[in-house]
Amino acid sequence: MIVCVGLADLPGHPSKTNSVQASVISVPMDLEPGDQYRLVFLTFDRRYADSSNIEVYNGFVSNVAAMSVLGDLNTTWKAIGSTAMVDARTNTGTDPFVSVGVPIYRLDGVRIANNNADLWDGELLAPIITYETGLHPTGSPEVWTGTTVDGAAHVSESLGNASTHRVRIGWSAASGWTWINSGARDYGYLFRFYAISDVLTVVPEPTTAAMLGIGINGVVLIALSRNHVRRRR
Known part of the structure; x- marks a missing residue:
């Protein structure tokens, strides 16, 4: 599903005055009307990585987004994570062998990847260090991924690994390959997730001329309707 986003009517655009919403940039400033893009964030909330069902993690990040100003976007959110049955690049629709993809941005307007291939080439343009609120974490929170650098599930340490309970993690402050694959932890720890x-x-925003045209057309239609009523009388 592709969602159309207006320049002025969503949280994070400069026209918004709410101080909480202003911390989230939902329409990157380097884009023009018609451009497509995706957003990514780091969840402030944490959870275990003990489920082998990818929809558990998709539901988790979706709930986090829905409880923030991101709920106004009316889009779907997926966890950037892999189970034994589902690769992260498949779950998120970012497989470079399937589609070119679009630019991906943090919630502070910083681009982290130009397209799908760029996301999975081992190095991001910038680390994913914004929460759903638009705020930045201190330090480098660990992130559950279960994923290797190319977006595939780790062969033995994917999310919900039942054999050893070890699951791959990433470092959120990293832009190199360790953003997604920096080590492994027991899945009983509470760590964060990436969401896309x-x-x-x-x-585009409605222009003054367009709004004036709508107003004139409305007046004309009302006048025609009244004339039609008079003739019938």
Whole structure:
């Protein structure tokens, strides 16, 4: 699903005055109407990595987004994570062998990848260090991923690994390959997740001329309707 995003009517755009919403940039400033993109964030909330069902993690990040200003975007969110049955690149629709993809941005407007191949080439343009609130963490919170550098599930340490309970993690402050694959921990720890949106599309703001045209057309339609009523009488 592709969601169209207006430049002025969503949280994070400069036209918003709410101080909490202003910390989230939902429409990156370097994009033009018609451009497509995706958003990514680090969950402030944490959970275990003991489930082998990818939808558990998708539901988790979706709930985190829904409880923030991101809920206004009306898009879907997926965890950037892998179970034994589902690769992260498949779960998120970012497989470079399937589609080119679109630019991906943090919630502070910083681009972290130009497309799908760039996301999974071993180095991000910038680390994923913004929470759903737009705030930045201190330090480098550990993130459950279960994933290797190319977006595939780790062969023995994916999410919900029942054999050894060891699951791959990433370092959120890293932009090199350790952002997604920096080691492993027992899945009983509480760590964060990366979340990525569906494809969004920038739509233009209504111009003054367009709004004036709508107003004039409305007046004309009302006048025609009244004339029609008079003739019938």
